[in-house]
Each structure stands twice: as structure tokens, then as C-alpha cells.
Amino acid sequence: MDEKKFLIEKVLAVKADLTQREVIDALALLRHDTVNIPVVYIGSGTCGKVAGANDTFVAVNRYLEEKNIKAEVVQVGCIGLCSYEPLVDIQLPGKARISFKSITHERVETLLDDIFNSEVPTENVLGQFNNKRHNRWNNVPLINELPFFRLQHRVVLANCGVSNPDSISDYIARGGYQTYLKCIRNYTSEKICNIVDQSGLRGRGGGGYLTGEKWMMAHNTVSDQKYLICNAAESDPGAFMDRAVIEGDPHLLLEGIAITAYAIGATKAYIYVMDEYSQAYFMLNQAINQLKDFGFIGYNIFESGVDFKITLVKGPGAFVCGEETALINSIEGKRGMPRPKPPYPAIEGLFGKPTVINNVETLANIPFILRHGPLHFNEIGIPEARGTKVFAISGKAMITGLVEVPMGTSIRDIIFKIAGGVKDGKDFKAVQIGGPSGSCLPASQLDLTVGYESLWSEGAIIGSGGMIVMDEDTCMVDIAKFFMNFLQKESCGKCIPCREGTRRIHEILENITRRPTGESGFEVLERFKGIIQLADLSEVIRDTSLCGLGQTAPNPLLSAMKWFRDEFEEHVFDRKCRAGVCKELRLFYIDVDKCIGCVACLRKCPSNAIVGQPRQPHFIIEEKCIGCGICFDVxxxxxVKLK
Amino acid sequence: MQASLDEIISRYKAGSRESLLPLLQDIQIEFGYLNEEAILRVGQHIKLPSSKVYGIATFYDQFRFVQKGKFHFKVCRGTSCHMHGSLSILREVERVLNLKEGQTSRDGRFSLEAVSCMGACGSAPVMNVNGEFKTAIAIQDIAQIINFYRSTI
Incomplete structure (x- = not known):
């Protein structure tokens, strides 16, 4: 292969001269900075495919074939604007790359017709990419000046949705793997650990442990074999940044892994990917094969004396396997249950050998730190937390997707300035940060800044970085119940407080969201007893569980009770859910002016709570009503109206 | 052509504990679920009591012990989908299919599963039928979607 030979001899070799004119031009062509034929980019991450990117891909290819146009079609990852998928970018020779949103297959033809006639359609335009070599389109905003992108600082996501994730040449042309080769040729492993330590990078998986310190610990432990594990077991509902990185820029992660493995002296690395992430698994597998082809995997890599091997492991789906020691057990073929620490995995981990476990986002930061130096990384963020953090915004936000901001950005800026606030003009109620074991913050806490200690001080955690926006139609008791149900199902069962306690909390919350029909005096007493004991129970779970998941399990409940106490009291005392979410607490009445007596509701009512004569207005007997809402629907x- | 159980098992080294999960995963990919024979054979091969193999397999959400239906419905129960009413969607699918989550219909045509997050939070609520995504679904559409699959058999 010509491309491969060129890259290895002219770019990656020790004496490569990157200032030569021909090399610069060839690299620009490889990374699509200059193009000779039109290029159509289709956002084909999982979010794009869900929105119909596959149909768009077929439609684009059919169009090009029918019109006999020679063009290249590239499937890229997710740029972060999940709610605007499928995104289609088009780059004509000499013209700037221009991006369009919501291009479903039926819109393809009009769009391409316009573009190939050098006209910009008025609808669905997102923006154009800034590139000095190209002529700009008129009246099209620059993409990095859009409100969504302006406040972001992209380190990890820099090339997601921009570069071609299927091609290692594209990655190398953007400067990839040169840092890795610089490391193994010029740096000792100790020096790399020191650089990462100086950069102040902390684990992005939630723990916030200093990465450099963890590496140093493993580096200093003497052993015949050491391991590196990349934790891509992203099973929090509402978190999808690791997946986006893997799908959009798999080589960035692999370079990070390769550097880390060298730094700690590991010759074997494992990547633990969730089984549900089939596309991410496919991308990694393909990228690893490309690495083998280029000679980055194997023995004596590029004659440096370094050996390296990567194994992909499919995680069989358990939330607890995100905990590092549970993950180790899972790779060893055991139940994914946490082990007591110490000994820390960096001393005694996988198969009893020193093991470093890092999250995808942490590892994806490594190439940047080593390429630009620790001081450059130090300039981003705040003293307690250096660098950036990727957040996955979902729920009722105007724009759902991925956002990468410097540490120290306020939550208000992220939700209102970047994600555009709450959908449909509704009022903001809360934001849930940190996944199922994170906490809900109300509007009054929005000025908190993103970091580790700053959030801990308010009882919140940064977690893996899920951010779920909730509007006035969300019931906080229901959300707490939902998370407790999730945690109860996912508790591994090792510690009794977590296993039984989460179940009890879920039962108590079920009780207060249920209509008390035919409840005996004793049952009422039990119900209130449960509520009184909620806080104590939470404390016991927090204090007596072994792993981080158990210790943080009561968080969603505690934070909801702290900030939304009035809503809990309303459920308990008034038996009312203001958002109308807790179905059994809903009360209906019939508007006598509108009811014509069609008896539709009377026939369907399962509890015979509706009375009335045909062609006369009906009535609902509140005592009999079970709040099922069938009358409302029919x-x-x-x-039929909600009280 | 289905690879036989023997062939899959022979891909892995006997007695190595760490190949237990990949082995079970391979069997499930080939046969769609783990049956009793598979568990017993894997136990013999890995040199673990079959009770232990079964215990590990039930620990993880991925492994199934009943065959999937011809149309496999997955309803997302992630946080974002929950806020957009996925519980009602799940109940409606259960009602129309006359199945509970985790079950397969007796004629083997349909099966239903609730999953914790499919990562498509931007298009909530989502449902997945044999890999094909249905996005931003409303309760009223469900009967129509299911009838479409009913009529294709």
C-alpha cells in the first residue's frame, strides 16, 4: 500500500522531515484539508444511526450514482449535536466544509442538487468550518462561532465528527502516533509519569484520583508482568461520551493506551467495552487491526525494544463492572463483585499483578498532554482540576449531545448558554449530574462550577459526566424512585446494606406514590414509619458498603430530599403529585359543560368509579377512582381533566 | 450453517477461567441463548461446577436462558427515556404483545426486553426491534408498529 509506505517512511520514521513541501501537501490531502473531488461526510455514530443516518448514506450514494458524480462519502463519528442528527457535511474542492442538520433520506436530493449548483439551501444549515486554505461560503455562520461550540474547549472531542474514524492515515496525518513514537524513542517511562503528574490530570471516571500518582505507584511496583485496563464499561443511563470518543476517534484512545502502557511498563492492555456498544466494539477492532498492520502492536515496535499487545473484552453488561475491582473480577471470568481495597489494583490487580485502570476520557487526554507539554494542559481549567470534562447532556434540554468544557465552567453556562436551555419553553426544575448515584441540583445551585471538590461540597459528584436536564413536568419523587429501582436491580449483592437497603428505599418510595385505597391503620403507620427512617437507612448504606457504588447509592434520594423536600411532603401529606407523573396519585374530574354523556369513559372505567346516564354529564367518584387515566385517554x- | 457447540468450545483452552465469559458470549451469539446443555458442557471444559457457571451467567444481564423471539423488542428504560414516559410505553407494549418483560411468546414470534440505556438519549423515548430503532415514539403508535410486525410473518 502506497499510503502506508509513505506514512511510515516520510512521517513516522526517525529522520522524517515534516517541513518538506510534498509531505505537507500529501498530509493535507490525507486529512481532507484539501480535496480534489467533493466529499460528503455523514454523521454515523450510534446517535446518527438511530436518527436514520444509514438511510441517508444509501440515499447519498444512490444520488451520486444516478447523477454520475464522482465524490467521496465518509462516515464520521458524532460531533456532539445528537438532537440535530443525521448531520451531513459537504466539502467541494476549494470551498469550506459546510454542515447541515437533520438530513433524513428524503431531504438528500434537494440538498445535493443545491450544493452541486454552488447554492446554499436556506433550511437546515448549521455552519461552515473555518479553514484558511478555502473560500468561505457567503451568509453561512462559522461553526465554531455557534453558541453551542463557542464556549466549548475541545481536547478529547477535537476530531470527533470531523476526522474519518475508519482511517488510521487520517489520524496520523493529524499528527497522531508521532507523540507515541516520540515517547518510546526519547522518553523514559518515569519521565512520562512525571509529565502526567505535573499536568495535574485526574481520573475522569468519577473518582478523581491523580492519574500520575496512580501510574507512579504501578510503575514503582516490581513485577514480571503488569497490565493496563481501559475502562469503557459505560453503563450509566444517560452517559455516552466514551462511546462517542471510541466511535468518533478510536485511534486517539489507542494512542493514549499505548503511551500509558509504556509509562507503567505494561506490555498487555485490555479494553473492556460494554456488549451493547456493538459499533464501538467494531470500530476498536478495526482500529486495532490497522495498528497491527502499521506495526504499532507486537514485539520491538519501530525498533524501540518496546512490546505491546491489546485485547478487547466484551463486558457482559453489569453496572457494577464500572467499579475497577469488579471489572478485574469480570475479566478474570468471575462474578463482577468489588474486592476490598487495599491492596490497590496498582499493586495487586488483574491476575494478582500490578494493574492500572483508567477511564476512556482520561486516556484520551494523554496524547494531548504529551504532545503539548504539561504546562499547556495546566493552563486549561482551575487549580483543583486541570483540563476539560466532557458532559453528555440529555433529558429536556433544547440541544442534547456532547459538550466539552474547561473545568470551572458553571453549570448554568453549560445548560443555558451551550445547550440552549429547556425544551418547549418550560421552566427549569433540576439537573441530575453524575449518573444514577449522582445527585439532583435545583435552580439555586446552578452557579456551582464543574470540578471535583466544588461539587462534592454540595453533596454532588461529577461522576462520569452525565447531565440530565429536568423541567417542571418531572416529578422528583418519581426520579428518586427510578434511580433507586435501577440501583437495586444493579446492586451486585455482596454487601447486605446495599442489596437490601436499596430495595427497602424503593419500597418506601413506592408506598408514598401509591394511592392509599383500603389501607388499614397499621399500613398507614408502616408507611409513615418508612418515611421517617429513610434518612437513617441511607446513612447506613453509605457507611457500610464496600465499593463506591454502594456508598453513593442513596445520593439520588438524599439530594432530592434535600432540595425538593416540599415535593416529598406534598406526596406524603396531600397525596398529590404536582407534575402529574405519579399516575396513582392523579385525581380526575369531569367538566360538566363539555361532557355530552357519550358513556365512553363509563364503559371503560375498570373500577366503576364513573356514574351517569347516557346523554347526561357524568361524574367521577373520587373514593373509587384508581387514577389509571383511561377515562382521560378515551x-x-x-x-375529563386533571385536578 | 450453525457452528456446533463442540466447535465453539474447542476454540478456547480447557480449564482457563478467564475464557469463561467470552465462551458463553460466543455460544449466545451462535444460538441466541444459553441452554442447559451449553452450561453443562462449558462447566466441564472450564473445569468449574456447572452451578457456578450458571451463577456467573445469571449475574450478568447479557445472558439469556430462553430463546429470543423472531422479533425482539427492546424498550429503553434509561433516565432520559423515563422522563419522556418510557414506562407507559413499556406497559403498552406489554399489553399489546400480551407479554411481560423478559418473556418470549409461546409461538416464538415476539420477545420483549427492557434495557437500561441504549445511548440514544437525544431521541427519547426509543425502542429497538431487531436492531432497527424507533425514535420519539408515542403510546398511540405502538399498536400500529406491532401490527406491522404481526402482518409480516
């Missing part, structure tokens, strides 16, 4: 005259 009424064609909007006569």
Missing part, C-alpha cells in the same frame, strides 16, 4: 371532548 374522552374525545376533553371533558
Amino acid at each position: 374522552c374525545k371532548f376533553v371533558a
